[in-house]
Amino acid sequence: MSLSLSRHLPKDRESFSTLAVLVAFVGLFLVFATQADAFLTLGNLRNVLVNNVVLLAIVALGVTFVVSSGGIDLSVGVSVDMASLVFVSALAAGVAAPLGLAAGLGAALLVGLLNAILIARLKISPFLATLGVLFIGQSVQRLATGGGQPIYLVTKDYAEIFNAISRSSLLGVPTPVWVLILCVLATWLALHRMGFGRQVQAIGARPGVAWYSGIRVPSRLTQVYILAAVLAGITGILLSATVRSYVPMSGNAFLLDAIGATFIGTTISRERRPSILGTLLGVALLAMVKNGLLLIGWNFYWQQVGIGVLVFAVLALSFGLQRRH
Amino acid sequence: MTMALSPSSPESPAGASRGKALAAAAIRLGALATFAAIMAYFALTARGFATPFNIVNVIEQSAILGILAFGMSVVIIGGGSEVQTGGIDLSLAANAGLCAAVFATATNAGLPAPMAIAATLGTGMLVGAVNGFAVVGLGILPLLATLASMNIVAGIELTLTENTVLSTSSPLLSVLSSGRFLGISALAWVLIAASVIVGLVIHRTPVGLRLYAVGGHPEAARAAGLNVGLHVWGTYVFAGLCAGLAAILIVSRLSASTPGTGELLLSILAAALLGTVFSRRFVPTVGGTVLSVIFIGFLANGFQLLHLSSYWVSGVQGALILLVVAVTSYARPQEH
Numbered sequence: 001m002s003l004s005l006s007r008h009l010p011k012d013r014e015s016f017s018t019l020a021v022l023v024a025f026v027g028l029f030l031v032f033a034t035q036a037d038a039f040l041t042l043g044n045l046r047n048v049l050v051n052n053v054v055l056l057a058i059v060a061l062g063v064t065f066v067v068s069s070g071g072i073d074l075s076v077g078v079s080v081d082m083a084s085l086v087f088v089s090a091l092a093a094g095v096a097a098p099l100g101l102a103a104g105l106g107a108a109l110l111v112g113l114l115n116a117i118l119i120a121r122l123k124i125s126p127f128l129a130t131l132g133v134l135f136i137g138q139s140v141q142r143l144a145t146g147g148g149q150p151i152y153l154v155t156k157d158y159a160e161i162f163n164a165i166s167r168s169s170l171l172g173v174p175t176p177v178w179v180l181i182l183c184v185l186a187t188w189l190a191l192h193r194m195g196f197g198r199q200v201q202a203i204g205a206r207p208g209v210a211w212y213s214g215i216r217v218p219s220r221l222t223q224v225y226i227l228a229a230v231l232a233g234i235t236g237i238l239l240s241a242t243v244r245s246y247v248p249m250s251g252n253a254f255l256l257d258a259i260g261a262t263f264i265g266t267t268i269s270r271e272r273r274p275s276i277l278g279t280l281l282g283v284a285l286l287a288m289v290k291n292g293l294l295l296i297g298w299n300f301y302w303q304q305v306g307i308g309v310l311v312f313a314v315l316a317l318s319f320g321l322q323r324r325h
Numbered sequence: 326m327t328m329a330l331s332p333s334s335p336e337s338p339a340g341a342s343r344g345k346a347l348a349a350a351a352i353r354l355g356a357l358a359t360f361a362a363i364m365a366y367f368a369l370t371a372r373g374f375a376t377p378f379n380i381v382n383v384i385e386q387s388a389i390l391g392i393l394a395f396g397m398s399v400v401i402i403g404g405g406s407e408v409q410t411g412g413i414d415l416s417l418a419a420n421a422g423l424c425a426a427v428f429a430t431a432t433n434a435g436l437p438a439p440m441a442i443a444a445t446l447g448t449g450m451l452v453g454a455v456n457g458f459a460v461v462g463l464g465i466l467p468l469l470a471t472l473a474s475m476n477i478v479a480g481i482e483l484t485l486t487e488n489t490v491l492s493t494s495s496p497l498l499s500v501l502s503s504g505r506f507l508g509i510s511a512l513a514w515v516l517i518a519a520s521v522i523v524g525l526v527i528h529r530t531p532v533g534l535r536l537y538a539v540g541g542h543p544e545a546a547r548a549a550g551l552n553v554g555l556h557v558w559g560t561y562v563f564a565g566l567c568a569g570l571a572a573i574l575i576v577s578r579l580s581a582s583t584p585g586t587g588e589l590l591l592s593i594l595a596a597a598l599l600g601t602v603f604s605r606r607f608v609p610t611v612g613g614t615v616l617s618v619i620f621i622g623f624l625a626n627g628f629q630l631l632h633l634s635s636y637w638v639s640g641v642q643g644a645l646i647l648l649v650v651a652v653t654s655y656a657r658p659q660e661h
Contacts, residue, residue, distance in 0.1 A: 072468070118647060127468065128598070128650045135591055135643025142636035256476050263469065301488070304480030312473040316463040 018268040020317060025285050032292030039295050046174075050166075051242065052287040054176040057280060058235045060258040061187045062228030064279045067262050068191065069224045070204035071126035075115060076258060078137030079229040080251030083108040083236030085144060088151050088246035097161045101237060108233025111137065112226035119225060120218040141248045152245040165241035176238050183231060188276040190227075200224055201273065257286050260311035267318040286310070349605065352652055356602045360620055367627035374630050381513060387622035388516035389574045393417055393589060394596035394618050395523045396567030398609035401597055402527065403560035404460075404467055405540040412540065412557065413467050414564045416456060416475040417593055422586030423482040424449045424572030429491035429582040438497045446569035452478055453565020457558035479587055492581040501577035512574060519570075524611035536560065537608070595642040596621055602649045 032039045059076050066073045087104030091097065111133065118129035142148055153162075168175045191197035199220050202210040211217050235254070240246055264285060265278025289310055293303045368375040396417055404412015427448045431441035452474065459470035504511040527533035538546040539556040547553050576582055599620070600613035625638050 118651075122651050124647065124650050128646060131594065132643040132647035132650075135595070135646065136640045138591075139636055139638070139640025139643065142639075143634065147636060256472055259469065259472065299484075301480050301483035304483065305477050306480075308473050308475075308477035308480060312459065312470070312477065315465045315469055315473060316459065319463060319465045 021264065021267050021281070021285070021314065025281070025288075028285075028289060028292065032288070032295065036292060036295035039292060044291070044295070048287055048291045050174050050176050052290060053283055054180045055235045055239055055242075056254060056257050056261065056287065057180055057283040058183050058238070059232045059254045060261040060279050060283050061183055061276065062231035063258040063262045064265065064274045064276060065187070065191060065200060065224045066126070066228045067259075067266075067274045068197075068204050069200045069221060070207060071119065071221070071224070072259070073115065073126065073130045073225065073228050074255065075111060075130040075133040075137060076228060076232040077249070077251030077253070077255050078134055079108040079111045079232035080236040080239065080254060081141055081246075081249060082111055082137065083233035084240040084246045084251070085141060085151075085248075087237050088153060088240050089144075091158055091161065092151060092153060097164075104237050104240075105230060105233045108229045108236060109226060111233075112229025113222075115225040115229065116222035120221040138249060145246075145248050148248045150245050150247040154244050158244065162241040162244050166238060176242075179234065179238065183234065184276060184280065187231075191276055196220070196223070204273075256311065257283075257307070260307070260314070261286055263318055264311070264314045267314060272318065282314075349607070353603060353605070355652075356649070360616070363620075363627075364623060367623065367630070371627050371630035374627060379626065379630075381509060383622045383626045384516060384619065385510050385512045386626070387618050388512040389421075389571050389578065390589065390592055390596060390621065391516045391615065391618040392519055392567050392571040392574065393421060393593045394600070394614050395519060395611065396564035396571075397593050397597040398600065398611065398614045399523070399527070399536070399567075400467075400560045400564045401540070401609045402533075403536045403540045403557050405543070410466060410468075412460075412560060413471065413594075414453075414456060414561060415468065415471040415590060416452065416478050417471075417564055417568055418590035419475045419479040419482065419587040420449055420452045420565060420568035421571045421575065421589065422582070422584070423452065423478050423485070424569045425575045425582035425586060426482050426485045426491060428572055428576050429493040430485060432493045432495050432498075432576075433491065438495060441495075442497075442573065445572055446566060449565040449567070449569030449572065450562050451565065452568070453562040454558070456565070457561035460561065461554040461558045475587070475590075482586075483584070486582060486584060488584050490581045490583050493576060494580055498577040498580065501574065502580070512578065515570075515574060520611060520615050524615075527611050541608070591639055591642065592621060595646055598646055599649055602653060607653045 038044050059080065063073060063076060083104040086107035087100050090100030090103050095103070115126075115130055115133055118124045118132070119126050122129075124132075145151065164175075166176060170178055173181075191200065199210065199215045202213070202215060203217055203220060207217065232251070232254070236251065239250070261282030262274050262279050264282030265280075266272050266274050268278045268281060269275050286307060289307060290303055293306050294300075298306065373379055397414060400412040400414045400417075402412070424445045428441055428445040431444045432438075436444070456467075456471055456474055459465045459474065460467045463470075501511045501515075506514060509517075527536070535546070535551055536556055538549070539551060539553050543553050546556075572582075572586075575586060596614060596618045597609055599617035600615075601607045601609050603613035603616055604610045621642065624641065625635065628635060628638060
């Protein structure tokens with residue numbers, strides 16, 4: 001529908017698609033605000049921000065780098081899960097919290113390193129490499145948990161640690177939001193203001209040219225996949241602190257949303273490139289739709305359908321316009 | 326294309342094509358030898374592995390995976406085996422889950438068997454047609470389009486079943502689940518028949534040849550007057566048909582539709598991708614897919630008989646995919 005409309009607005013297709021996404025955003029916002037009383041309350045917005053936006057956004061920032069480099073990472077869920085598994089297991093074994101936190105992030109880093117070796121050194125295509133890592137990660141989790149038993153740490157001993165991570169606040173802003181702000185600043189600088197980001201985007205746009213112009217492609221790709229995994233690991237830590245447990249395979253829920261948010265982000269960029277701000281807009285759109293559908297009474301299953309349709313529509317818009325370009 | 330999902334540095338200079346061909350042949354033989362060695366290992370160490378009863382049992386169990394893997398293979402043949410931009414259908418397993426739910430619901434609603442079958446196959450093909458439209462009509466990368474449709478289809482399945490098991494029974498289902506002919510069960514016959522039919526169509530008719538042309542060199546195929554879009558579209562509809570067929574087998578085997586059919590996706594991808602190692606140009610073939618489906622079946626079966634945890638199976642499949650891809654990427658013929 002939007003596609004046929006675009007033929008009547010031929011002057012500037014890029015701004016049309018940006019406009020379409022923004023109109024969808026504002027339109028849905030108005031629908032939810034008028035249809036669900038609870039939608040615009042401060043408590044709800046805060047809840048969406050802390051529980052939905054932060055977790056997804058940090059994963060999606062990493063995926064943004066991977067897609068910028070011309071790749072894809074199907075194993076971000078594994079990084080989320082491994083960080084959560086190691087963090088929660090370490091706490092359960094009585095390891096000090098900072099050490100457990102470092103171990104969790106280290107586990108995610110190892111997932112990224114494995115991806116990086118497969119993709120940058122062995123030249124396996126990112127899709128297959130991260131698919132293989134996804135398979136292996138699921139096996140590891142089943143083996144570690146006797147087939148997929150969650151690890152709950154709900155006793156008082158752990159409440160202090162988990163609250164310090166997920167429920168504390170600084171200057172009135174919840175800690176997870178501070179974490180997100182820091183991640184956004186760091187990734188925005190790295191992707192849009194530093195040579196590193198320019199090189200990553202060059203690899204994504206023209207791998208051959210990037211190679212011939214002296215960019216060390218393998219080491220850049222290694223950094224990209226490790227960065228994506230560590231960011232996903234941060235989400236894993238925040239997730240386990242929020243739900244006070246490790247639930248096997250829960251990271252996969254982030255996969256479609258993170259990829260979807262990244263591609264929604266590309267529709268608002270002039271060159272159809274992933275960008276940090278675009279990805280954040282995508283995350284906000286997805287989180288808003290999920291929360292709004294919940295509040296107007298759609299059950300979880302229909303929410304999944306709704307999100308899928310939304311991502312599908314945005315992909316259609318993005319690729320349809322790109323091809324007509 | 327800004328979204329060209331291709332890795333790293335340019336191809337190494339061509340020239341050693343003869344060496345490459347030898348390497349490719351060595352890999353094919355090596356893959357068969359590995360296959361045979363693992364079988365021999367199981368036969369020697371796992372009691373009851375090499376009995377005719379067990380072998381027929383594995384082939385029966387492989388029927389569902391086999392039908393789905395044919396769908397995936399045909400999509401990859403028609404879309405090209407460059408996995409990131411080429412053909413792939415991530416919604417295939419979720420589609421089979423939805424079709425199973427439709428079949429169970431229709432049977433329970435008292436629809437006659439032919440109507441229920443038509444509804445099931447129709448659902449599968451409709452999902453396939455939507456995927457085809459997204460890929461051909463809208464130009465979305467198959468990987469992304471089917472990732473999105475996978476979620477939509479899984480969501481619709483969950484609304485239909487409310488995440489529960491839908492038990493059902495009908496005369497047709499009992500024939501499929503316990504009927505036998507020449508001592509071989511109906512499920513095994515379905516796999517054999519499907520292998521022969523798909524194998525003949527793909528490898529012995531102009532349709533199959535055109536699909537390989539469309540997948541291998543879309544520009545050349547277009548220049549030769551082939552309707553590339555229509556062929557690619559057809560492969561997704563065929564994959565949907567396979568999902569519908571597999572759904573009927575799933576319901577007959579379990580006497581129910583169950584949530585979690587979507588988890589078959591990893592095995593389907595493993596079967597279709599491992600199968601490419603048995604072909605000269607590392608593209609999917611029906612024979613290669615059958616071999617790898619049966620190999621995966623025996624792998625799970627052997628683990629079970631050796632009392633190894635089934636939790637290892639997906640890890641071993643993942644490691645095999647990585648091994649196959651790493652090895653074949655060294656021997657893949659240069660296409661530039």
